[in-house]
Amino acid sequence: MAPLLAVKDLRTHFFTRAGVVRAVDGVDLAVEKGKTLGIVGESGCGKSVTALSIMRLLPEPPARIVSGSIHFDERELTTLSQRQLEDIRGRQIAMVFQDPMTALNPTLTIGTQLVEVLQRHLGLDKGAARRRAAELLEEVGIPRARERLDDYPHRFSGGMRQRVVIAIAVACEPRLLIADEPTTALDVTVQAQVLDLLDDLQREHRMAMILITHNMGVVAESADDVAVMYAGQIVEQAPAGELFARPEHPYTEALLAALPDLDDPRARGRRLAAIPGRPPDLLDPPQACRFAARCPYAGCADSCPVEPPILRELRPGHWVRSAHPASERQPVPA
Amino acid sequence: MTEPLLSVCDLKVHFPIRRGLLFDRTVGHVKAVDGVSFDLQQGQTLGLVGESGSGKSTTAHAILQLLRPTAGSVRFGGRELMNLRGEELRRARRDMQIVFQDPYASLNPRMTVGKIVAEPLQTHRIGTRPSRRASVAHLLELVGFDPAYTNRYPHEFSGGQRQRIGIARALALNPKLIICDEPVSALDVSIQAQILNLLKDLQHDLGLTYLFIAHDLAVVRAMSDTVAVMHSGKIVEQGAADAIYRNPQSSYTKALLAAVPVPDPERMNARKAERQHLRPHFAQG
Numbered sequence: 001m002a003p004l005l006a007v008k009d010l011r012t013h014f015f016t017r018a019g020v021v022r023a024v025d026g027v028d029l030a031v032e033k034g035k036t037l038g039i040v041g042e043s044g045c046g047k048s049v050t051a052l053s054i055m056r057l058l059p060e061p062p063a064r065i066v067s068g069s070i071h072f073d074e075r076e077l078t079t080l081s082q083r084q085l086e087d088i089r090g091r092q093i094a095m096v097f098q099d100p101m102t103a104l105n106p107t108l109t110i111g112t113q114l115v116e117v118l119q120r121h122l123g124l125d126k127g128a129a130r131r132r133a134a135e136l137l138e139e140v141g142i143p144r145a146r147e148r149l150d151d152y153p154h155r156f157s158g159g160m161r162q163r164v165v166i167a168i169a170v171a172c173e174p175r176l177l178i179a180d181e182p183t184t185a186l187d188v189t190v191q192a193q194v195l196d197l198l199d200d201l202q203r204e205h206r207m208a209m210i211l212i213t214h215n216m217g218v219v220a221e222s223a224d225d226v227a228v229m230y231a232g233q234i235v236e237q238a239p240a241g242e243l244f245a246r247p248e249h250p251y252t253e254a255l256l257a258a259l260p261d262l263d264d265p266r267a268r269g270r271r272l273a274a275i276p277g278r279p280p281d282l283l284d285p286p287q288a289c290r291f292a293a294r295c296p297y298a299g300c301a302d303s304c305p306v307e308p309p310i311l312r313e314l315r316p317g318h319w320v321r322s323a324h325p326a327s328e329r330q331p332v333p334a
Numbered sequence: 335m336t337e338p339l340l341s342v343c344d345l346k347v348h349f350p351i352r353r354g355l356l357f358d359r360t361v362g363h364v365k366a367v368d369g370v371s372f373d374l375q376q377g378q379t380l381g382l383v384g385e386s387g388s389g390k391s392t393t394a395h396a397i398l399q400l401l402r403p404t405a406g407s408v409r410f411g412g413r414e415l416m417n418l419r420g421e422e423l424r425r426a427r428r429d430m431q432i433v434f435q436d437p438y439a440s441l442n443p444r445m446t447v448g449k450i451v452a453e454p455l456q457t458h459r460i461g462t463r464p465s466r467r468a469s470v471a472h473l474l475e476l477v478g479f480d481p482a483y484t485n486r487y488p489h490e491f492s493g494g495q496r497q498r499i500g501i502a503r504a505l506a507l508n509p510k511l512i513i514c515d516e517p518v519s520a521l522d523v524s525i526q527a528q529i530l531n532l533l534k535d536l537q538h539d540l541g542l543t544y545l546f547i548a549h550d551l552a553v554v555r556a557m558s559d560t561v562a563v564m565h566s567g568k569i570v571e572q573g574a575a576d577a578i579y580r581n582p583q584s585s586y587t588k589a590l591l592a593a594v595p596v597p598d599p600e601r602m603n604a605r606k607a608e609r610q611h612l613r614p615h616f617a618q619g
Contacts (some may be wrong), residue, residue: 042522044516187385188549192609213520217595220602238402258527260556262594265602266578267556271531275524278492 002074003030004208005054005176010068011239012046012053015061019283023049027068027278029210031176036202036209038223038240039217040255044279046232051178054210055095056085068147073175091121093170098181100126100161110137110164111149111244114171121172121253140197159190163197170201177202180212218258220244225317228252231279234311248314248325250295251275267325273333289323296326338373339413340397340511345370345406346514347389347396351518367403368567372543374560376510379544381558383551383590390462390566391548394513396428397545399423404440411510413482435516437496441488447499448484454506473502493545494525494608501532505540513545518553530556551594555579563587588612 012024031037039047052058054070056077070077072093077085089095097103105113116131118124124132130149138147140163153161162182169177179198185192185230199222202209211222219226220240227237228249236249247253257273264270277294280286288327292298296306303323311321314328347367349358365388375379384390395401397408399415408415410430418426431454434440439449451470455461461469471481478496490494494552497517504512514533518526534581536542546557554561555575562572563586571584592608 042524048423091336189385189589189593192595194593196609215595216523217602220597220599221595221606244597244599246511255523256370256597259524259597260527260530260550262552262555262579262591262596264555265580267552268559268575270556271534272556274527274531276475278525280492 002039004073005029005210006033006069006071007050007054007066008069008071010050010053010070011066012049012058014064018158021282022232022285023063024053025282025285027229027232027234029227030206030285031190031210032224034202034206035224036211039210039212039225039229040214040219040226041122041215041229042279044253044282045229046282047179047229050229051095051180051210051212055089055093055178056080056082057089057095067126079306087121090117090169090174092174093178094151094172096109096162096165096169096176096177096179096182098184100158100165100185101153104161106153109150109152110156111238114149114164114168117168117171125207131243132171133167136171137164138168139201140167141193142167149208156198159186159194160188162186162194165195166201170205170207173205176208176210178210179210182211183218184215185214198222209329219290223321227254231285232282233290233321234319235291236319237311242315242318246318246326248308248318248327249291249322250297250322250324250326251291251322253326254294254296275310283318297329300324300329336376339376339411340374340545341407341409342373342405343371343409345393345396345408346394346404347401348404363435365567367396370406370562370564370567372560372562372569372572374511374543374545376542376543377537379546379557381383381554381561383549383554383561383563384564385549385590388564390564391515392514393564394432394545394547395414396515397429398432423460428507429509430511430513431507431509432513432515433497433500435535436520437493437500438488440500440518442494443488446487447479447491448486450488450499450533451506454503454613458507460507468573469506470502474499476505476536477502478528488525492525493521494528497521497529498532500596501529501536503542505536509542511543511545513547516549517546519548519550526553538567549590560619563590583614585612 007027008027010024010027014023027050039124043049053065065078094193102103111133115129118129118132133149134146134192138259141161142148142163156224213219221238226240226243227234230251236252260272260273275294280290288306290305292304309321309323313318314320345367346369348363348365351362352358353361370393382390396403398505415426448470451473452466474481479498518529521529548554558575561575561578562569565586570589582591589612592605592612596602
């Protein structure tokens with residue numbers, strides 16, 4: 001079965017006065033119908049630019065998709081006109097952003113903002129759209145939904161606002177929902193509720209989802225498959241259980257080791273396993289392996305500084321871009 | 335037990351809510367901090383956790399008297415801070431410093447790194463110009479920041495490097511207590527670990543005492559000897575870190591711990607079950 005979304009060799013570069021920033025540099029992704037793909041990585045790794053490229057929401061210029069294809073439900077998105085894209089955005093592919101305060105228009109009631117989407121895409125008349133809007137608010141867990149339609153965004157707490165944004169996103173039953181750090185601005189108990197809500201909605205509406213986050217815990221909870229990004233590229237991809245049980249890429253291993261463990265009673269007395277240095281400048285990324293400068297195994301293979309590693313399938317469904325994944329490393333002689 | 339370095343007793347910070355244009359009247363109070371008490375021993379770390387709006391930062395500011403508490407007592411090094419004014423208060427503050435959350439907003443963009451780190455010394459008229467320059471170089475080295483960049487400006491550095499500058503500034507007066515208010519929440523995981531290690535090393539080498547404020551429960555566990563959990567201006571539970579994480583007593587702490595997503599599919603399922611069980615305790619957010 002063909003995946004719902006297939007991204008092939010996507011390269012999105014920013015043409016700035018300082019030079020060309022290779023924010024996304026050869027990304028391949030596939031999202032199956034009804035499944036969740038988690039994309040994790042640190043700031044600047046290209047995870048949001050990947051999402052915005054799929055939605056074609058990046059300002060062009062300075063951004064430009066210089067190569068690659070984005071195939072969604074038998075259509076090629078990279079060649080569509082803005083007009084054609086408008087019919088897809090919000091209808092077929094919807095997006096939830098990190099900050100629910102800036103995602104909502106502060107000068108319009110949330111009812112107006114919900115009704116707008118329903119009228120534009122589903123052609124409902126005003127009364128029907130309002131009734132549907134109230135149902136949607138109820139579905140995302142907002143109490144007294146009918147009355148709250150006439151409230152402005154500032155009357156809602158952060159968690160409630162994010163519920164409103166989610167209601168707008170799922171209003172037209174999109175086939176793919178892209179959630180970019182949907183819980184980062186929220187407190188941990190509210191985060192848990194919003195993740196549970198997304199989970200429920202996804203099951204009921206049989207939506208596929210791309211969940212972008214910097215939080216390893218959040219992807220572990222919600223994603224079927226996980227892609228780890230570093231410096232504009234995917235460095236590892238696998239089913240979630242497999243990735244967390246048997247991480248292969250030195251960067252994935254290092255990221256997991258750098259996280260303090262909530263359940264470790266000896267954490268207080270220990271130093272954390274920090275990753276030395278910082279990610280490369282994407283104006284001028286290393287020609288070969290982009291993680292080599294921070295990789296504890298970079299000395300193990302002669303190819304590290306000269307040849308860019310390719311993304312290869314180590315086990316069925318488990319892809320790695322490294323010359324020395326964990327399972328291929330020689331045990332250090334004692 | 336020796337006398338604690340910091341002893342906070344029944345601390346209250348209430349903000350009046352005023353109404354009316356012509357005849358301004360107080361119609362109520364927001365009880366941001368409402369009866370907080372704890373002791374902090376020399377050389378130890380107290381982790382203060384809670385969600386946004388729980389009163390963690392207000393507690394910190396009230397301890398430093400940056401914000402005058404409504405009632406209660408703050409004893410630091412055996413001295414009551416609540417009645418101190420002017421020069422006396424300034425002198426007392428030498429021994430207690432703060433590291434802020436946002437390394438982008440807490441460093442003056444128009445001052446060089448060297449000026450920023452030397453400012454506390456200058457304010458308190460410590461040393462001569464050459465001796466201050468030497469101190470700055472020493473402090474920057476201490477926090478792992480290359481002193482060669484002393485004449486650069488904050489915008490030229492990443493978040494992690496900026497936080498190192500903020501820590502160097504906090505160390506300049508050789509304080510006994512450092513209040514760390516969400517020092518790593520703006521940083522990426524790999525950088526966060528570097529800064530947490532730095533804080534651990536400095537505590538070990540300089541015998542510092544930390545009041546460590548954070549919303550990330552795993553980070554707090556990695557840093558703290560004792561933990562206090564805040565909710566709506568009150569401490570709902572406090573004690574040895576290990577006891578609280580292993581066997582939380584208050585339902586709020588339980589809900590908080592169960593809500594943390596863990597990158598381990600096996601432990602995660604146990605947590606999800608726990609969350610279902612605790613559902614009524616989750617605040618509607």
